[in-house]
Amino acid sequence: MKKTIFFSLIGLVVLVILLGGIKGLQIKSMIAQGEQMAPPPTPVTTAAVNSARWSMALTAVGSLEAVQGVTVTAEISGKVTRIEFEAGRAVARGDLLVQQDVSTETAQMRSAQASMELARLNLKRARELLPENVITRANFDTVEAAFKQAAAQVDTIRATIAKKTIRAPFAGRLGLRQVNLGQNLSEGDPIVVLQSMDPIFVNFQLPQQELALIKRGLTVNVTTDALPGETVAGRITAINPVVDRATRNIRVQATMVNPEEHLRPGMFVRVAVALPTIREVLAIPATAVLYAPYSDSVFVVEPAPADGKAGKGSVVRQQFIRLGEKRGDFIAIASGLKAGEVVVSTGAFKLRNGQPVVVDNSLAPDFTLTPKPEEG
Structure with missing residues (x-):
């Protein structure tokens, strides 16, 4: 009985060792097949590193x-009686913007003009009488001075009315209105912003x-x-x-x-x-660059090594570069590449160093120094 159990255990151990050996050989064979199996090449678009002549730019x-830009303000105090502009509209030089109350000045103007007219007539008569020595030269000077004072008074009132008639100082576009009808403006109060565009x-x-x-x-x-x-x-x-x-x-x-x-x-x-x-620069599409904090890089397309697993196709090699000026869809390369080399122009983020690729430029985008976005 004991011998039977002993031989059974020995047979079981031999069976386990035999099964383990067979499974090990199978795993080893699968590993060998996996090492010999090459992944299918990844389709990529490419662009050549070209020498170009770029004008320098700062x-x-x-x-x-x-x-010209100014905030139109009130020159003197007065009540707003008319607002003749709309916010945001273009105006020409001299267009009326705001009219302040000038009723008092208008009445004063009529009185001043009557006084000036009387002084003018007196001066005219004095000029006629002076050659005949009917009046003295001193009297003539007094009459002439009275006329000038009356004219100055008219000019003063006219200037006050002009200051209360607020016009655009130059052509431009108005901003938001900052006054309301009936508002009493003080000297320097803002009315509207005017900008020459x-x-x-x-x-x-x-x-x-x-x-x-x-x-x-x-x-x-x-x-x-x-x-x-x-x-x-x-x-x-x-x-x-x-x-x-x-x-x-x-x-x-x-x-x-x-x-x-x-x-x-x-x-x-x-x-x-x-x-x-x-200046002469080496330029590649900006989409070819993999930007990173430590260093920027591109993937250069090269023939696969003869002893590699990629066969006779192409592989990519990651190349670190130093960038220069960007212009349109292109970017200048300060160092790291040579003219004539071919780089992956799109989709470089999905590649790894030494990965087999196949070039397919049928869907490659057009790169230009003066790109214009398509209208949707």
């Missing part, structure tokens, strides 16, 4: 400012070391989030003669046409000053 951030200034600052590169007349290209995909051109019209002591920057002003008034004073803009100097 970039900065700036803000827009009206060529076309042309418009853009103010920006450049480092002092760039002073030798800039001059009046250079083209300035301005972009803003308010006009996506559009570039507005202008020209440098003024360079501040004083360098800021705190920042060592110099303030520059450019003027741009703004017929549709899409650009408004106070807006933030990006500025690029086009310089006449041309």
Whole structure:
């Protein structure tokens, strides 16, 4: 009985060892097959690293400012009797905005004009009598002075009426109304903001070391989030003669046409000053770059090594690079690539170093230096 149990246990152990050996051989075979199996190549679009001639540009951030801008205020105290403008409308120079009460001045004007007319007649008679020595020269001077005083009184009242008749000092666009009908305005009370919109200034600052590169007349290209995909051109019209002591920057002003008034004073803009100097750069599509805090990189497409698992196809190699200026859909490469190399232009984020790929540019996007977004 004991011998039977003993032999049964031995047989069971042998069976377990045999099954374990068979399973181990199967796993080893599967591992070997997995090592020999290459993943299918990933389709990618590519672009060549091309040498291009780019005009140099100085970039900065700036803000827009009206060529003429003012808050129209009351010059003298008075009650508002008429409001002749609508908020947000364009006005011409001299258009009536607000009329203050001038009833008292109008009455005073009639009296002053009557006094001036009487003084004029007296002066006329005095001129006729003076050559005949009917009146003395002193009397003539008194009559003449009386006429001038009467005329001055008329001019004073007329100036008061003009100050209470508030007109647009220049052509532009009005802001929000800040007065109401019947309101008593004091001297200096705001009425409405008036801004000249076309042309418009853009103010920006450049480092002092760039002073030798800039001059009046250079083209300035301005972009803003308010006009996506559009570039507005202008020209440098003024360079501040004083360098800021705190920042060592110099303030520059450019003027741009703004017929549709899409650009408004106070807006933030990006500025690029086009310089006449041309330089050679290596450019690739900006979509090819993998941006990272430690270093930016691209994937270079190369023939697969002869002893590799990718066969005779292509593989990608991650290459770290240093970036330069961005222009349109392209970005300049300061170092890390050579002309003629081919990089993955889209979808680089899904690749890994050494991964087999197949090039398919049938759906590759068109890259340009002056992209224009399609209208939806």
